[in-house]
Amino acid sequence: QVQLVQSGAEVKKPGASVKVSCKASGYPFSGYYVHWVRQAPGQGLEWMGWINPNSGDTNYVQRFQGRVTMTRDTSTRTAYMELSSLRSDDTAMYYCARDSGSHGYGDFWGQGTLVTVSS
């Protein structure tokens, strides 16, 4: 069955970077884009961008440009999202989601990784 398993919770200081992993199983990893979405505590969902695991091509939401980097390792079937210059308002649950194949929505989601930014 399709599974996305994310790395554990992180606590970071302002200005630091965090790298979250998302390990895929149960489907051809290179065949489906991976999206990253975040959710601040008690708030709604916010798209961050996507990566094409086959080519490594990425597309980031403009507000994260310059601070986010999405990569993948096809040998380990893992996607990564790194966010730099962390601020307190980056405190959120970060989710990876497999694209359905139609390029636009997530049909399977990881369990989420809580990133807390605090001095």
Added chain:
Amino acid sequence: EIVMTQSPVTLSVSPGERATLSCRASQSVSSYLAWYQQKPGQAPRLLIYDASIRATGIPARFSGRGSGTEFTLTISSLQSEDFAVYYCQQYNNWPYTFGQGTKVEIK
């Protein structure tokens, strides 16, 4: 950026009753709209895509309709496990955007 607006913010419904949630786009998104359900402490779960197609394993009591700028999600007879927050999401234009959510609570 397309703004998605959901209404109401909170919907109080008794078990067994019908619930209708609305989602409006600031410009046309054709039929490129998805609905998700999210329960506390869980990741979102895909319910509907392409405005009206149920995702795999989603019960028939969930239905979606609409196109352009106006969309609805209907839950025909609410079960206890349906009390949650529901989000709409457009994928016609980048960046993809979500509505702010509608919380369906027990009346």
